Amino acid sequence: ITSDKIGENLPEGITGLHLHNLCENNSYDLERTLEVVEQKFGHLFGQIQWLNLGGGHLMTHKDYDTDHLVSLLKALKARYPHLEIILEPGSAFAWETGVLVSTVADIVENHGVKTAMLNVSFACHMPDCLEMPYKPRIRGAYQEPVAGKPTYRMGGNSCLSGDFMGDWSFNKPLQVGDRIIFEDMIHYTLVKSTLFNGVTHPSIGLWTLDGRFELYRRFGYEDYKSRMS
Template sequence: MNTNLLQHLADPAIPSPCFILEEAKLRRNLELIDSVQKAAGVTIILALKGFSMYSAFPLVHEYLSGATASSLNEIKLVNDYMGVKAHTYIPAYRDDEFDEVVERSSHLTFNSWSQWERFKGRAVGRVSCGIRVNPQYSEVATEMYNPCVPGSRLGATRDQLPDQLPDGLEGLHFHTLCENDSFTLERTLEALEARFSDLLHQAKWVNFGGGHLMTREGYDTAHLVGLLTAFRQKYNVDVILEPGSAIAWQTGVLVSTVLDVLDSQGIHVAILDTSFAAHMPDTLEMPYKPRIIHAYHEPVAGKPTYRLGGMTCLAGDFMGDYSFDAPLQVGDKIVFDDMIHYTMVKTTTFNGVNLPSIGIWKEGETFQLVRTYGYESFKDRLS
């Protein structure tokens, strides 16, 4: 975390709780991703499901030509704040939205053959159409995030597709990775080619989906470039990647404040002004234990140790346990690291808790408050 930012967290101009994007770190990631797409001759686009902070879209668009969307609302965000049409994939298209979706998209992926049959007459000639395929291979351990589990609704298996791509169906799309490396991609491509090589030779473009965590330390980008280049040349196709986490990986924090410290049957608890359930749901869904700046990730004997509780009344809205060098006091800042991807996009106002504010630590070492939330944001979700 930027040292100057850490020193400024006590500044009343920085609200709590608050997501803070570090602009310089986002640019660093984009520069690396851009180097991959240029070296491999592929197109890499932003996946809004992982990072929809549209105040940062001008910076993203300096390096990436577009974005992928999975709803009409996401499509409109791409149109309005990146100034381009979207690469669109929605598991099932609504009849009443379909024509607007087509009008606002450059690429459109169908999830099933039945969706293609139903809507092809309204799409072919207006947008580049593709279909999502299921290679029936994934190394994602958490079933909730694995699109290849038996009975998955995501993508067509080989037996559901014909031997010849029909006129107007130009692309294939697969997405089976989740924060994986290039060697997992290599094994996935082997499974994809074993089942779909005949159709790959007929396609004009292949979308590799997301899950390519190329900005993680230790990721072998040279190996990735080799895989992408070889695939593109072998099948003479345009290759598209749409990473979610990689764009905003380790680019910012969620700042919170201790509201209360108490003893619960011998366990020290600190209650925060944020919520794991409402503001960091991935920590409970995946699940994973988020890292905290200047805290020990696991309990350390002899050091003050706390279970951290969220501010909702959900009994399971807690995370623990962490150790600190000094006892926590009301008003202390707790800073959760790497909280920009798959966080803002999933927040809720459960229990009426306010959403965290959103800010940017600019490259010029100043703080810009982008958005705050209150009663109206909560009320607007209800009726």
């Protein structure tokens, strides 16, 4: 809700304010956000008990300035000692903690566009890529097409016409059977996956530091059959 819709007093029963710092931002973005929040909503701080700064704080990134974050929060608490300050850095805990490993099942070409058909689905396994939308990183690939290099669109294995993304370039042509590894596919991916049209979930496992794979969960037809009953 915008500040002009609230007025000078909060509705009865409202004890706090909740905001978000968009997605995967740093402490300096939060600093600018807080300046605007205090400017537009500060007159209400005396009426609330808590202030939830929400998500969007990528504090596990190697370049995130945690000392700056701590100083911001301490200063905020000093200005409003009666407030309980809350953070929801959910994605920061799952960021860069897992990949989605797929295999090229076929390569087709139409009107000069080469599509690598995968055994995974953007719609079923990576819906956040289509909904946000954002283009995931592929290990060993160029994020944007590079002139003169083999370039492909990635096609998902569901029946949806929009189950594709692209394009990425590679140093050498892709072959059927090649692995395509999508980086950072745990947060907002695994939890939003679906069994649409019977497309199987990817198995869940752990690569150990000594190179072993430990399988945690494999999905099958019974998971699909019992999904809605």
